Amino acid sequence: MALMQIAEPGQSPLPHTVRRAVGIDLGTTNSLVAAVRGGRSQVLVDESGAAMLPSVVSYAGGSPQVGAAALAGAADHPADTLVSVKRFMGRGQKDALADAARSHYQLAAEEGFVRFVTRAGKVSPVEASAEILKVLHRRAVSTLGGDLDGAVITVPAYFDDAQRQATKDAAKLAGLKVLRLLNEPTAAAVAYGLDAGEEGVIAVYDLGGGTFDISILRLHRGVFEVLATGGDTVLGGDDFDAALAAWLRQQAGDPALSAGEARALQSVARAAKEQLSADERVSVDLSRVFAGGPAVEISRDTFEGLIQPLVKQTLRACRRCLRDAELEQDVDNVVMVGGSTRVPLVRAAVGDFFAREPLVDIDPDQVVAVGAAIQADILVGNQPDGELLLLDVIPLSLGIETMGGLVEKIVPRNTTIPVTRAQEFTTYKDGQTALAVHIVQGERELVDDCRSLARFELRGIPPMVAGAARILVTYQVDADGLLNVSATEETTGAEASVTVKPSFGLSDDEVATMLTESFSHASEDMSARQLAETRLSGWQLLDGMRAALEADGDALLTAEERAELETGMTRLQELLNTEDREAIKAQTETLGRQSEAFAARRMDKSIRQALTGVSLESLDEGAPQ
Amino acid sequence: MSSPDFKQNYFELFDLPVAFSVDTAALGARYRQLQGEMHPDRYAGKSDLEQRLAVQYSSRVNEAYNTLRHPLSRALYLLELVGISGEDVSRQQVDGGFLMMQMELREKLESLGELVDPDTVLEHLITEIGDDLRVLRGTFATAYGAGEHSAAAAACVKMQYLDKLLREAEQLEAELSEKRA
Ligand SMILES: Nc1ncnc2c1ncn2[C@@H]1O[C@H](COP(=O)(O)OP(=O)(O)OP(=O)(O)O)[C@@H](O)[C@H]1O
Numbered sequence: 001m002a003l004m005q006i007a008e009p010g011q012s013p014l015p016h017t018v019r020r021a022v023g024i025d026l027g028t029t030n031s032l033v034a035a036v037r038g039g040r041s042q043v044l045v046d047e048s049g050a051a052m053l054p055s056v057v058s059y060a061g062g063s064p065q066v067g068a069a070a071l072a073g074a075a076d077h078p079a080d081t082l083v084s085v086k087r088f089m090g091r092g093q094k095d096a097l098a099d100a101a102r103s104h105y106q107l108a109a110e111e112g113f114v115r116f117v118t119r120a121g122k123v124s125p126v127e128a129s130a131e132i133l134k135v136l137h138r139r140a141v142s143t144l145g146g147d148l149d150g151a152v153i154t155v156p157a158y159f160d161d162a163q164r165q166a167t168k169d170a171a172k173l174a175g176l177k178v179l180r181l182l183n184e185p186t187a188a189a190v191a192y193g194l195d196a197g198e199e200g201v202i203a204v205y206d207l208g209g210g211t212f213d214i215s216i217l218r219l220h221r222g223v224f225e226v227l228a229t230g231g232d233t234v235l236g237g238d239d240f241d242a243a244l245a246a247w248l249r250q251q252a253g254d255p256a257l258s259a260g261e262a263r264a265l266q267s268v269a270r271a272a273k274e275q276l277s278a279d280e281r282v283s284v285d286l287s288r289v290f291a292g293g294p295a296v297e298i299s300r301d302t303f304e305g306l307i308q309p310l311v312k313q314t315l316r317a318c319r320r321c322l323r324d325a326e327l328e329q330d331v332d333n334v335v336m337v338g339g340s341t342r343v344p345l346v347r348a349a350v351g352d353f354f355a356r357e358p359l360v361d362i363d364p365d366q367v368v369a370v371g372a373a374i375q376a377d378i379l380v381g382n383q384p385d386g387e388l389l390l391l392d393v394i395p396l397s398l399g400i401e402t403m404g405g406l407v408e409k410i411v412p413r414n415t416t417i418p419v420t421r422a423q424e425f426t427t428y429k430d431g432q433t434a435l436a437v438h439i440v441q442g443e444r445e446l447v448d449d450c451r452s453l454a455r456f457e458l459r460g461i462p463p464m465v466a467g468a469a470r471i472l473v474t475y476q477v478d479a480d481g482l483l484n485v486s487a488t489e490e491t492t493g494a495e496a497s498v499t500v501k502p503s504f505g506l507s508d509d510e511v512a513t514m515l516t517e518s519f520s521h522a523s524e525d526m527s528a529r530q531l532a533e534t535r536l537s538g539w540q541l542l543d544g545m546r547a548a549l550e551a552d553g554d555a556l557l558t559a560e561e562r563a564e565l566e567t568g569m570t571r572l573q574e575l576l577n578t579e580d581r582e583a584i585k586a587q588t589e590t591l592g593r594q595s596e597a598f599a600a601r602r603m604d605k606s607i608r609q610a611l612t613g614v615s616l617e618s619l620d621e622g623a624p625q
Numbered sequence: 626m627s628s629p630d631f632k633q634n635y636f637e638l639f640d641l642p643v644a645f646s647v648d649t650a651a652l653g654a655r656y657r658q659l660q661g662e663m664h665p666d667r668y669a670g671k672s673d674l675e676q677r678l679a680v681q682y683s684s685r686v687n688e689a690y691n692t693l694r695h696p697l698s699r700a701l702y703l704l705e706l707v708g709i710s711g712e713d714v715s716r717q718q719v720d721g722g723f724l725m726m727q728m729e730l731r732e733k734l735e736s737l738g739e740l741v742d743p744d745t746v747l748e749h750l751i752t753e754i755g756d757d758l759r760v761l762r763g764t765f766a767t768a769y770g771a772g773e774h775s776a777a778a779a780a781c782v783k784m785q786y787l788d789k790l791l792r793e794a795e796q797l798e799a800e801l802s803e804k805r806a
Pocket residue numbers: 026027028029030031055086207208209210211212236237238270273274275277337338339340341342343364365
């Protein structure tokens with residue numbers, strides 16, 4: 001970690017190297033990867049020229065198969081072919097059961113987050129998603145001609161903390177450096193906004209395979225400010241398929257179907273649905289689903305009747321989102337995203353609702369990945385003068401459990417992120433040394449109706465009389481929309497230790513174990529590589545510090561502080577000539593910590609210079625430990 | 626406050642005079658400028674520490690912007706600047722006349738369900754509350770500007786009552802339109 005490499009904000013420390021960065025749309029049905037090349041953001045294709053990778057992972061054979069090949073075996077191996085795993089990301093066993101039954105998966109009977117039982121053993125949605133991401137990762141490396149510097153992964157705006165965390169874990173498992181989790185509708189707005197140089201208010205209506213999102217943004221000189229967002233993380237084209245499949249089965253006299261036949265019925269229904277976007281009437285041959293199945297005719301009208309309630313449900317979310325946005329004007333543009341917006345009824349209903357002809361110029365399948373790639377390109381520093389900035393919001397309120405199972409809101413939905421909120425607690429018993437906190441996400445008043453995110457215990461509170469301790473808990477939602485919690489006891493300054501136990505999802509340890517597992521087959525010269533990497537970060541720190549001392553050492557450090565840093569640097573320099581990886585690592589970390597205050601002052605100074613008229617307090621005591 | 630304490634108050638941070646009436650265009654422009662410098666996206670390739678600091682700076686700017694953007698939170702903040710806390714405000718005595726009016730409005734709101742045409746009545750009610758709020762904001766601005774802080778606090782607590790009522794009325798309106806759709 002090159003702590004001292006502070007350039008002016010927005011300026012890349014290495015101006016001449018173009019870094020490789022991609023945007024990845026990890027979809028329920030299809031996934032894509034895009035990159036900015038030659039100044040244009042475009043999707044990257046595989047050897048056969050296909051951009052879309054079906055989000056399907058098969059565990060039927062030896063090693064997992066991904067994409068079209070996996071999809072081909074879905075009817076023969078329903079339980080081993082995982083489709084639409086995104087619907088299970090970060091979800092608990094209990095609330096996923098119904099969905100799993102419909103998809104013919106077997107879930108492992110265990111507490112906590114979902115695992116599918118397949119021929120290859122238990123598989124989590126995170127692992128399955130990582131397989132998809134690995135394929136896109138490889139595709140990007142070979143197309144762009146080298147290792148990636150980072151990736152922006154998109155998530156539905158309406159994803160909660162656990163779903164976001166699961167997505168980030170999957171990307172880490174796939175060996176990607178995650179620059180940012182970006183909301184899908186925001187990505188789409190970027191793709192459109194930049195293209196058209198628009199100013200004004202944009203509504204993004206994104207109906208994909210498994211999720212629905214609506215976002216309202218204001219675009220102003222390259223700044224995209226999300227005003228409100230809403231949606232449903234389990235509503236999409238899959239549900240259109242299910243409605244049509246149920247109707248077809250009814251027409252055929254409600255036959256009992258095996259898991260494989262049910263899968264086949266679903267894919268027949270999907271094909272019919274897609275055809276109905278172009279044709280008024282379609283004939284479905286059910287003999288392809290089960291022996292003796294009849295041919296059933298369906299008109300677009302009938303189909304529209306089946307999906308009408310679902311479309312209405314999306315409009316309700318639109319209405320709420322508009323209200324939340326507190327607009328004082330009409331929406332200027334409506335952008336359509338996602339394959340399911342090809343359904344004529346959807347287009348008409350959305351057009352009616354906003355009283356605007358929706359924009360469909362950019363391929364609705366690709367627009368999210370294209371926008372994500374633009375953001376990735378900026379984040380790795382390829383566009384030092386770029387104006388673009390995305391200001392996003394938290395989609396669901398964060399709260400904590402209070403007496404009687406009620407929720408007290410801490411951060412209301414649609415608050416711009418990053419956001420930090422602090423809250424004070426006290427003890428209710430004499431000598432109490434621990435306090436339990438339960439964090440939930442959602443809009444309802446009862447804890448049981450909200451999503452449980454984390455439970456943690458504050459321990460080590462100094463014993464005092466009841467009500468004397470003042471425990472400050474700080475909740476911080478970062479730019480990825482992920483929550484971090486810290487706590488201190490204020491009267492004594494004691495840092496109460498916080499153990500955040502995710503209710504679902506993976507703990508860092510679990511990710512670490514999975515990473516080690518997936519690396520265990522890797523090269524023999526692991527230790528040599530590790531030494532080289534450790535040395536490299538040591539050298540980088542030294543280089544960065546030398547440059548920093550040269551530039552600002554006199555202005556920002558006392559003679560003592562400078563001497564202390566220089567002693568640490570000499571020590572590191574000596575160690576770098578040895579083979580002792582542990583010692584190098586330890587000294588790099590120590591020196592990194594020692595230089596934190598200096599780094600903070602430099603950052604403070606550079607922001608101050610950029611904002612004439614704003615002075616910020618020096619940060620040495622302000623930074624969290 | 627665990628985020629680094631900027632020496633300035635929110636108004637100074639946004640280059641605005643310390644007063645109830647704000648130039649919303651200037652507020653928005655300054656907000657975008659500040660985030661343009663401090664947002665974590667501007668530090669994506671930098672060290673962990675810088676990223677952490679950027680999250681704190683940027684949070685602080687968001688907090689300030691949200692406080693200044695909404696009239697009620699702005700009024701509360703202005704009072705805080707002169708040493709009147711939110712708790713002090715809620716402890717303010719409210720005159721009987723206002724309480725009566727407030728109760729009448731609330732009763733109207735609660736009996737809406739029994740009406741044949743609740744929408745028109747509700748719309749009226751919302752306009753009425755909105756008008757009252759505007760008057761109170763004027764009172765607050767004048768009192769605060771003249772340094773009459775307790776009069777300002779008295780206006781602020783009424784704003785709080787009406788703001789709550791307005792939000793309930795709007796919620797009802799939303800539910801009604803939901804039902805119709
Ligand atoms: N011509 C069409 N008519 C109707 N539906 C279509 C058409 N083309 C694609 N779809 C549907 O669009 C859905 C896939 O859309 P898309 O690829 O945008 O989803 P995704 O990005 O994978 O999912 P999500 O964004 O929900 O995670 C599928 O349900 C598919 O059947």
